[in-house]
Amino acid sequence: MKHREATINILAGAAILIAIALSVNAWTLWNERKLVLEETNKLQTELTRQIRFANEHSDYKTYQITLLEKQKKLEQQVEHNLNLNNILQRLQKQARAQSIQLSSMQLEGKPVTLQNGLQMQKLQISAVGDFYSLLRWLRQAERDGCKVKELRLHSDMQAKEVLKMDISLEFHTEN
Secondary structure: OHHHHHHHHHHHHHHHHHHHHHHHHHHHHHHHHHHHHHHHHHHHHHHHHHHHHHHHHOOHHHHHHHHHHHHHHHHHHHHHHHHHHHHHHHHHHHHHHOOOEEEEEEEEEEEEEOHHHEEEEEEEEEEEEEHHHHHHHHHHHHHOOOEEEEEEEEEOOOOOOEEEEEEEEEEEEEO
């Protein structure tokens, strides 16, 4: 009887050791599978990127056209920025010529695309000067294509001939 119990205990111990060994082996296989899946995903992503690149560049003429379109867009943006900069510089130069001090010039929002390839841009300006100089400067700005949308005059009681003016202008530039 004791001999049978000892044999059963030995077999139970052996079964436990086999179960532990199989669990460790299963754990190792699971980790290896995870690593293989991660590597497969990386390779799949790289392959997809390479296929996309190959498709985009398979036709050299199409690739050249795409590059030329991107270059044209960049050139248009540079031209637009130069037009905008020229308008702002012209307003500043005209203000100096009229002895007007520009306190601030701030573009408002993004340009709005209009018909015929034009864009409209809003500009907020704060200026200080005498009434007639401010009036001449505004007339010149309107002749140059700026539209006065809002105008506020403030008088300083200490300097009666000097006015502060807040202006909201709109002007158009080419797209």
